[in-house]
Amino acid sequence: MSAITPPTTRLWWKQPLDRVEGMWIAIAFAWCLVMFFMMPYWHVFGKQNLANEAYRTTPELHTQKTQAMIDKYKVREETDLKIPVVHPPPGSDVYLIARLWQWWPMLELERGKTYRLHLASMDWLHGFSLQPENINIEVHPNYEHVVTVTPTKAMTYSIVCNEYCGINHHTMASRLYVVEPAK
Numbered sequence: 001m002s003a004i005t006p007p008t009t010r011l012w013w014k015q016p017l018d019r020v021e022g023m024w025i026a027i028a029f030a031w032c033l034v035m036f037f038m039m040p041y042w043h044v045f046g047k048q049n050l051a052n053e054a055y056r057t058t059p060e061l062h063t064q065k066t067q068a069m070i071d072k073y074k075v076r077e078e079t080d081l082k083i084p085v086v087h088p089p090p091g092s093d094v095y096l097i098a099r100l101w102q103w104w105p106m107l108e109l110e111r112g113k114t115y116r117l118h119l120a121s122m123d124w125l126h127g128f129s130l131q132p133e134n135i136n137i138e139v140h141p142n143y144e145h146v147v148t149v150t151p152t153k154a155m156t157y158s159i160v161c162n163e164y165c166g167i168n169h170h171t172m173a174s175r176l177y178v179v180e181p182a183k
């Protein structure tokens, strides 16, 4: 039998399962189950599978809320693109836009304070990856993922996109500032 000519015996697919083949199927299946149950396990015992909420939204609505926050709480601009850096009050709802190929705006949060972070995409799938914490959240259009966050360290974090989103995917990086709480 070759890939071009039809098989000589028509019922070639009815041959009994080879022992080695069966063993590999069993190993692969068992490993799938291990990986499947690791998800809830890491949610309970790990630090990366967050409890997040998702709600329907639209790019327009999310932009509106983000812009309102920027207008109120912008403290400066950074980089040649004049990306606004926003310092919203502790305890508030904070918004982040993912789009080709940018995170908008940059957030400046206070250590030890809790925020509700709303993430949504303006176009298609992006991945919010907070480094070096290695927190990953998928960012979809028309849905907002809401995560309750309490930063524990005052430092500059990197945000990178970890879902391939096109030609400039690799440039879709930003910062998240965590500063000491204002006195």
Ligand code: CUA
Pocket: 099, 101, 125, 126, 127, 161, 162, 163, 164, 165, 166, 169, 170, 172
């Ligand atoms: Cu956005 Cu990759």
